[in-house]
Amino acid sequence: MENSPYVHCYDCWKEINGWGRNKSDEKYVELQKIIQGLLVEGASTEMSHLREKVKDLEGESHRLRMDLLEAQSNLEEAMSQIILSPAFLKRLITFCHPDKNPIREQEASEITRELLKVRGK
Helix, strand or coil: CCCCCCCCCHHHHHHHCCCCCCHHHHHHHHHHHHHHHHHHHHHHHHHHHHHHHHHHHHHHHHHHHHHHHHHHHHHHHHHHCCCCCHHHHHHHHHHHCHHHCHHHHHHHHHHHHHHHHHHHC
16 A cells, blocks of 8 residues: 555555445455465565575674684695795895885885794894
């Protein structure tokens, strides 16, 4: 009735105007109840399906987060085992130094700081 130009449904209009229901009106009301029940049942089934899908997606998301944490741990472990010779490290620091890269001074400073930390180990 939301989009209807009428204020009342046909059944209510008949009742308001004092007209009784006939057999076809009763059948119409029964059909409307059946349709409403099917719509509610269909919505309930769809909602149940969606809840199950959300549960599956949450499980997959959890598994992917765990995989990511494991990959990060493996990467950190691999990075800690990288050994650079002192001569090569010195060349990297010289190459990345901000004086050699005035256009990208901020980035060069950050990289040089990290390389100096590595050298300090």
